Amino acid sequence: MPRPKKCRRVCGLPACREFGPRGMGxxxxxxVMGLDEYEALRLIDxxxxxQEQAAVQMGVARTTVQAIYxxxxxxxTDCLVxxxxxxxxxxxxxxxxRRAHCPRAGCCLRRSCDKERPED
Structure with missing residues (x-):
């Protein structure tokens, strides 16, 4: 039986949720990119x-951040190409x-994943 997925910490939701080509279909x-994938891109790029620092900030293992990234x-790349x-x-x-004051790990407060669910 696989281990349960760990809740990943993100420092704020994106202001814009959809991106696409302009002026054409x-x-x-x-x-669909998960908010954890968005956060990994934001932290690393x-x-x-x-990756090790991003893993600490997101509350997961480095190998998990690498896979997410x-x-x-x-x-x-699929979207751009x-x-x-x-x-x-x-x-x-x-x-x-406290996302405005969260440049590095340590300030995020842990909560149950069930208490806050971003829009699915």
Whole structure:
């Protein structure tokens, strides 16, 4: 029996939840990226954290962050190359209470994943 999925910590929800080609129809079904995948991209590519640091901030193992990051990159590349709509939603995540003051791990307050569910 597989281990239960760990709740992943994210420091805020994205302001925009859908991205796609402008002025033309999108090819195929939308690509759905989980909020944990979005957070991994944000921490590693935008904030410049190492995978180990991102793992601590998200509350998961480094190998988990690596897998999440690789999946997110594949989805993003699919959207860019094939002109598909990218939709950010879902995932087993908890949102940091103090996201404006959360540049590194340690300030996020742990809560049960069931208490806060971002829109699926």
């Amino acid at each position: 999108c090819a195929g079904e939308p690509v 935008l904030e410049g954290l190492q 690789n999946t997110a990159r594949r989805k993003l 094939n002109g598909r709509l990218l939709r950010l939603q879902g995932g087993d995540v908890e949102v940091c209470e």
